[in-house]
Amino acid sequence: MAAEGGTKAILAALFANAGIAVSKFVGFLITGSSSMLAESVHSVADTSNQGLLLLGQKTSKRKATKAHPFGYGRERYFYSFIVALMLFTLGSAFALYEGIHKIQHPEELSSPMVAVVILVLAILLECYSFRTAIVESRRLKGDKSWWAFIRQSKTPELPVVLLEDAGALFGLVFALLGVGLAVVTGDPVWDGLGTVMIGVLLGVIAVTLIVEMKSLLIGEGASDSELAAITDELASGDVERVIHIRTQYLGPDELLVAAKLALRDGLELADVARAIDEAEKRVREKVPAARLIYLEPDLYRPVRV
Incomplete structure (x- = not known):
């Protein structure tokens, strides 16, 4: 579900941006x-x-190997991190450089109405891409705010596309303002100022994505609600309590769960194995992303002060 939604949003953005890029270069x-x-x-x-996002989705599906026993799910995080770096270097840095250059050495625009028409058409195409990303993201967002979804989502492609499309829309508006003010005032410096605004906007978005993707790449644990659900399911039946638990996302749809459990006293070996198997089954039914579960039975020794 998450991968399908992410792919649809990526493809919509890919075709929209390719068409927009050609028209902008002509302009x-x-x-x-x-x-x-x-x-x-x-x-x-x-x-x-x-x-790159599509490449990450494809390579992450490779089967686990001896060198990578937990698979390649994190490749989606890696390529999303590269995307954030590219947005910063190719987008923000170039726009800031070009804008400052045009402010220092302004040049008159020729046929500015051509730029206005192209920018308006680009805004319409970008709105289509942005709408697709919103529709696909809403299925995973739930009751969270959009900012919370971007910060907490374990599916990297949708937050990336959302912020990219939002940045593209605002960037087009800034470009339209820059060109429009340059025409109205007769001062081409406004065009350079619009370019600087685009650079600043892309820089903020890129840094936000870099921080979030770095966190996913290093390894994030289950959310509070997921952790509570997992703990509740484990502490049931012959399991008296969860002594300690660790979780980590190995990919957007694959959660590793490792826990030490205190079992009821007097269980035979066969009963211990059955209790562990039942605990794993309960967790997987409640949290489908918990695909790798390692449980260790132990005795609970309360700390005495």
């Missing part, structure tokens, strides 16, 4: 607008980013 060649150039590079970077 830049006609007008010479730095905002158009910055947006062109931004769209090319976004198109490449969607390709």
